[in-house]
Amino acid sequence: MDGEQAKQAVRLVKRSGMPLDPPPDLPTDQHIPANQQPSIVEGAAIAKPMGEMTSDESTFCGSTIKAGKSFTPTTYDGDNRINLANERLEWERQNQAKSNSTPRSALSARMASDDGLSNAMLSGTVDGKGVDPFSFAEDKQELQESMKSSISAPSTSNFQKLINGEQPAESSSSVPEQAAAPVNLDFASAKASELIARAGSGTAFRGSTLGIGGLDDVLSQIQRRVWIPLAAPPTLLAELGIQPVRGLLLYGSPGCGKTLLARKLGSILSPARPITIVSGPEIMDKFVGSSEKNLRDIFDNPPELYFEFKKNYGDPLAKTALHVIVLDEFDAIARARGGSGGKGEQGDAGVARDSVVNQLLAKMDGVDPLSVPTLLIGLTNKPSLIDPALMRPGRFEVKVEVPKPKTVEQRASILKVHMYSMHKSGRVLVRDAPVDTAAWRLSQVTELSELPTYEELVDLIAVECDGMSGASLAGVARAAASRALERAVTDFAGHISESTSGDDVRNTINDCLVTQEDFEKAIDDVFESAKAEDYREEEVKVSKKPTKGKDETTTLHSSETLSDVTDDMPADLSDFSSEPTAVKSANEGEPRMELSGGYADVSEHESITEYFRAGVEIPDWQDRRSNGGNLSSSGSLRDLLPKRRAVWLKLDNFGRRAEDTDATKR
Numbered sequence: 290m291d292g293e294q295a296k297q298a299v300r301l302v303k304r305s306g307m308p309l310d311p312p313p314d315l316p317t318d319q320h321i322p323a324n325q326q327p328s329i330v331e332g333a334a335i336a337k338p339m340g341e342m343t344s345d346e347s348t349f350c351g352s353t354i355k356a357g358k359s360f361t362p363t364t365y366d367g368d369n370r371i372n373l374a375n376e377r378l379e380w381e382r383q384n385q386a387k388s389n390s391t392p393r394s395a396l397s398a399r400m401a402s403d404d405g406l407s408n409a410m411l412s413g414t415v416d417g418k419g420v421d422p423f424s425f426a427e428d429k430q431e432l433q434e435s436m437k438s439s440i441s442a443p444s445t446s447n448f449q450k451l452i453n454g455e456q457p458a459e460s461s462s463s464v465p466e467q468a469a470a471p472v473n474l475d476f477a478s479a480k481a482s483e484l485i486a487r488a489g490s491g492t493a494f495r496g497s498t499l500g501i502g503g504l505d506d507v508l509s510q511i512q513r514r515v516w517i518p519l520a521a522p523p524t525l526l527a528e529l530g531i532q533p534v535r536g537l538l539l540y541g542s543p544g545c546g547k548t549l550l551a552r553k554l555g556s557i558l559s560p561a562r563p564i565t566i567v568s569g570p571e572i573m574d575k576f577v578g579s580s581e582k583n584l585r586d587i588f589d590n591p592p593e594l595y596f597e598f599k600k601n602y603g604d605p606l607a608k609t610a611l612h613v614i615v616l617d618e619f620d621a622i623a624r625a626r627g628g629s630g631g632k633g634e635q636g637d638a639g640v641a642r643d644s645v646v647n648q649l650l651a652k653m654d655g656v657d658p659l660s661v662p663t664l665l666i667g668l669t670n671k672p673s674l675i676d677p678a679l680m681r682p683g684r685f686e687v688k689v690e691v692p693k694p695k696t697v698e699q700r701a702s703i704l705k706v707h708m709y710s711m712h713k714s715g716r717v718l719v720r721d722a723p724v725d726t727a728a729w730r731l732s733q734v735t736e737l738s739e740l741p742t743y744e745e746l747v748d749l750i751a752v753e754c755d756g757m758s759g760a761s762l763a764g765v766a767r768a769a770a771s772r773a774l775e776r777a778v779t780d781f782a783g784h785i786s787e788s789t790s791g792d793d794v795r796n797t798i799n800d801c802l803v804t805q806e807d808f809e810k811a812i813d814d815v816f817e818s819a820k821a822e823d824y825r826e827e828e829v830k831v832s833k834k835p836t837k838g839k840d841e842t843t844t845l846h847s848s849e850t851l852s853d854v855t856d857d858m859p860a861d862l863s864d865f866s867s868e869p870t871a872v873k874s875a876n877e878g879e880p881r882m883e884l885s886g887g888y889a890d891v892s893e894h895e896s897i898t899e900y901f902r903a904g905v906e907i908p909d910w911q912d913r914r915s916n917g918g919n920l921s922s923s924g925s926l927r928d929l930l931p932k933r934r935a936v937w938l939k940l941d942n943f944g945r946r947a948e949d950t951d952a953t954k955r
């Protein structure tokens with residue numbers, strides 16, 4: 290057989306599929322005269338297993354042939370060659386028929402089918418290259434054993450390491466990950482949780498890693514209650530008899546980072562497939578039954594796995610990898626059902642909404658089985674409006690408040706997220722700017738010892754921004770940068786129009802540095818815009834003004850301490866539907882009090898946020914207090930205030946900033 294024929298025979302073997310038993314040895318001594326036996330043909334009849342072959346070897350008919358050495362039995366008998374070829378073809382046919390009728394291994398079964406999925410799995414397994422037939426001559430059990438070890442669930446000790454933030458030990462299997470094709474859903478779900486465990490291990494849940502400031506407590510709650518069960522090996526969960534949570538509700542006032550947090554969580558909890566983010570109103574449709582259908586579609590059509598996971602693990606992982614659905618403005622679809630007359634307060638619209646809630650309940654309960662494991666993350670400013678049935682354990686079991694930053698430290702960490710880039714590139718004028726940046730170069734030619742360091746500057750801004758949400762703090766960083774940019778661009782345009790030298794133009798760009806003054810002005814801008822927003826709200830409110838009471842806001846001034854006021858207030862505030870909140874200022878421990886609450890008779894459609902923003906005038910407040918009276922003795926607060934209005938009380942004993950804060954609150 291010459292070289293070409295040998296290659297052809299190899300091709301034939303390949304094309305025929307996977308022989309499951311080692312082929313019969315070539316009767317070399319029968320077919321090839323002894324004096325023509327090639328010396329390099331080694332007698333080993335058993336092919337080397339896949340992976341052991343070196344690049345300069347190839348196998349044919351059970352013998353190893355070394356590259357570079359001649360294999361040219363030019364003179365042996367032609368009849369024998371034909372017999373040999375026929376014998377070989379017959380053997381292959383038999384094996385092919387056998388393997389097609391009773392697949393003896395998962396891989397052989399896959400080879401027989403021609404669907405895209407099998408090909409994807411196969412290409413993931415063998416990298417789309419030719420298949421060496423003899424490498425499959427292992428029986429099913431052997432093959433499964435090797436797969437099992439390569440995609441084994443994280444061991445309990447590895448899992449513990451992941452929780453402790455340590456790097457887990459790599460799988461001990463010598464089979465590379467790419468060579469592992471999960472054939473069994475149990476293995477695939479172990480793989481899915483292993484991927485989640487890896488994605489959330491180490492520092493993944495730190496705010497500094499995620500680019501989220503001031504929410505470390507929130508993150509560690511979520512890590513403990515949501516991530517740990519999802520990352521745990523399924524067998525361990527089964528032994529403990531628990532299931533991962535199906536729903537997480539993030540609630541809190543606007544702009545505090547709920548959406549940001551949900552997106553970042555999605556990347557940890559769903560490393561293998563993209564998350565679905567949908568806003569509540571997008572689901573609602575005017576046609577009967579359409580909203581429910583929209584909701585079902587979201588559950589039933591999870592996005593495909595990312596390419597590399599699809600390629601490597603295919604369908605089994607697609608069935609077991611978590612699908613994370615983020616429902617923004619969740620209250621739009623999950624409002625409490627029922628109400629007066631069975632139609633709620635919104636007539637037919639209320640009935641339609643009820644039906645969406647029912648659909649959601651059905652999906653979460655598994656009445657309507659889900660195609661893949663699903664985690665819902667609901668985001669809302671108004672948790673009180675959500676149907677209680679959705680909130681019970683087993684549905685939105687984990688509820689976490691995403692609060693406004695309360696301390697200077699929390700605000701500083703949010704500011705650092707938004708100032709990171711400008712500081713790193715040396716665009717913030719501070720004493721300790723990174724070397725070789727615009728700010729650093731300026732420091733080489735000018736005395737900058739008066740300037741704060743970066744940390745000092747961030748702290749200064751954080752103190753000044755008392756009361757701001759994360760979104761407002763991001764706004765401060767943006768507004769400061771645009772002030773610096775405005776200066777630079779105006780200069781730049783001036784130089785261009787005067788057609789001065791290139792150096793001048795370059796300098797104006799270099800001069801684009803954000804200063805402490807820019808930040809201070811930016812803080813004022815943000816407070817101002819909050820006032821403007823409030824003004825618009827006031828205008829709107831005038832049109833739906835209630836029948837009695839004035840629609841004004843009074844900031845109450847007092848030198849009382851926190852406890853002086855709280856002693857007076859509970860009697861009145863107990864009438865309120867929402868919990869009064871008291872926030873002590875972090876500003877050098879100065880006492881400051883904010884109390885807020887709402888009347889119980891506020892309609893469910895009025896948002897609590899709007900409600901709190903409404904202001905009232907409390908007549909003769911100072912007089913009442915200085916005359917020794919307090920609110921409870923001088924009449925109920927409820928009697929004093931216009932009906933269905935909120936109260937916003939503030940003790941102002943730390944000057945300008947408190948007034949500004951007040952403006953943003955309203």
Ligand SMILES: Nc1ncnc2c1ncn2[C@@H]1O[C@H](COP(=O)(O)OP(=O)(O)OP(=O)(O)O)[C@@H](O)[C@H]1O
Pocket residue numbers: 500501502503504541542543544545546547548549550668669670703706758759760761763
């Ligand atoms: N804790 C935070 N850390 C860093 N940035 C934040 C934080 N909170 C808010 N931001 C900034 O504010 C922007 C708006 O926040 P986000 O949309 O997440 O708020 P939200 O709570 O979802 O608001 P809403 O309830 O109005 O939808 C974010 O894109 C981010 O730039």
